[in-house]
Amino acid sequence: MGLTPPTYQAFRNFLQEEGCEEQFDLAFLLHNGHTTLDEALWEAGDEEYIFAHAFDWSVTPEGRNFWLGLDKKWLKLTKK
Numbered sequence: 001m002g003l004t005p006p007t008y009q010a011f012r013n014f015l016q017e018e019g020c021e022e023q024f025d026l027a028f029l030l031h032n033g034h035t036t037l038d039e040a041l042w043e044a045g046d047e048e049y050i051f052a053h054a055f056d057w058s059v060t061p062e063g064r065n066f067w068l069g070l071d072k073k074w075l076k077l078t079k080k
Contacts, residue, residue, distance in 0.1 A: 006078045008042040011050060014077065018070060023062055024054070031055030048078050 015021035028037050035041070037054065046053060051071035057064040 006047050008039045008047075011042070011047070011074075014074060018073070020062075020066075020070065023060070027055045027060045027062075031059075048075065050074070 012021065015024050025036060029035070031054070037050075042050075051057075051067055051074055057067035060067065
């Protein structure tokens with residue numbers, strides 16, 4: 001039996017708990033131009049790998065290691 005995929009709200013809660021919601025939204029917006037991550041884009045994407053596909057980590061002020069750490073935490077949570 002497969003796992004239930006993570007929800008958009010669960011992801012938003014994760015960002016809030018990690019204290020990086022604004023940083024994620026800004027990096028996503030700058031990388032994707034006029035678009036922000038909303039529920040419709042969430043459902044069209046690969047929720048499990050959202051960090052990996054959202055933007056280029058190395059061009060953000062937080063840097064690659066910051067986002068890699070969050071990606072690992074998110075993947076660990078979604079694999080339960």
